[in-house]
Amino acid sequence: MFRLADLAARVGAELLGDGEVRITHADTIQDATEGAICFLANSKYRHYLPTTGASAVILRREDAAQAQVAGLISDNPYLTYARVASLLYPVADMAGGVHASAVVDPDARIDPSAWVGPCAVIGKNVELQAGVRVGPGCVVEDASVIGENSRLVANVTICSGTVIGKRVLIHPGAVIGSDGFGNANDRGAWVKVPQIGIVRVGDDVEIGANTTVDRGALRDTVIGEGVRLDNQIQIAHNVQIGAHTAIAGCAGIAGSTSIGKYCTLGGGVGISGHLEIGDNVHFSGQSLVTRSFKEPGYYSGNLPAVPNSDWRKTIARIRRLESVMQRLSALEKQVMNQNTDNDAAEQD
Known part of the structure; x- marks a missing residue:
């Protein structure tokens, strides 16, 4: 009270x-x-x-x-x-310790004030700093570092070599540091490309439930300080997200794209790979981003929902655009030729 x-x-x-x-x-x-x-x-x-x-x-x-x-x-x-x-509604305080059912490698370094919950698995050379909370069923793989007062709620997987900053909150089911989608084609068959980078997550980040952040293929995937990621987001390998950017649920960021600071992405936004998004860039929900946007501003790339009958008419018109353009081009040439003939007649 x-x-x-x-x-x-x-x-x-x-x-x-x-x-x-x-x-x-x-x-x-x-x-x-x-x-x-x-x-x-x-x-x-x-x-x-x-x-x-x-x-x-x-x-x-x-x-x-x-x-x-x-x-x-x-x-x-x-x-x-x-x-x-x-x-x-403060977060409940919790004494440090390791639950009896947790599996902890003897080479892991766990601060006395950190807590490891039931059925959690802590790998070799993992470092859990002061005040860390690893919830039930979480897996922290080898050589990962989790910074002070960060919290893995439950069933979170931190893959090998991942570096998590201070005061990070990761919700259930998130996977940080999984392999990126790297495959080379050999005459129709796929050959896996080793993903040898890691994920680095800055301080004061929040990552939503069932969100996936892939490790880098060569260089690291980086989530800047203060970033907010909603549920069910896909962050591909080598993506860079600037400080204090917020991304709503079901967005997807393809590989090697860079997103600046203080950006916002609405729900369901899709961003193609190898693009550069500047600081203070904002995309409305369901936008499809296929080119770089370096200038600050608010951008939209989709049509709002309309009655189905209207949508069918719109699609039908879009499909006829090519023939309409061809007819318009032919008419323009006809008019230009007629004007040329009229000018020649006047000179005669």
Whole structure:
């Protein structure tokens, strides 16, 4: 339980109303009850503000006049909510140690404050630094390093040689450092190309459930500090992702593409290989990126959904574009020839 005044001081927000209000949990603005704190970041939910059952609301100054309860005033209510929620729902502290069912190579170096959970496997020459948490069923293969206070939630696989920074959070089922898709063709048969690079993950990164980050073919795959990767993302070999870039679920990044800092990729974005994406570049969901975008900006590369009958008509027209272009070209030549003949007749 927190006093609202204490929360304001802890998160750097301005107090609105009674600072003695007790906050016990967080909830949505439309469903909140006594003891809850909610937030208003989207104007679509403003109509709930006068009637919310919450004890406090986080909101912008221009919305404060409509509030019927105490609150916290912030220029960025969602960010302030994130900080408040972190106080209300802290990560449970856990003593160091190794569960009896874990399998740990004798050459592994495990800090006394690190914890290794049930059925986890820790390979040879692995280093787990202070405060690391390796959850149930995780596998950390040989010569990998996991930095201070990083957490593998459960059933995470860290393949050999991977280097994980500090305060990294990796959700269940993620695979970091698997072989990239490298194959050479020998008269129709595929010959595997050894993948001899590793994956390097910077500090304060979060990697979602069932996301895969492939190791480099020659040079390393690098995930910069503060990057956010959602669930079920494919990051191919040798990809470089700059600091604080965020990528939504089901995106796919092909090999050897470089993505800059502070970029965002919507859900389902596909980026071809060997491209260069600059800093502060943003792609909307389902965009297909087949060329480099070096200049900052917002880009889209797909058509929005429409009724199926309209889509069929659009596709039919697209398929006729080549013949339409040929006819247009022929008409242009005909008009040019006619103009030439008219000019010649006038000169005569």
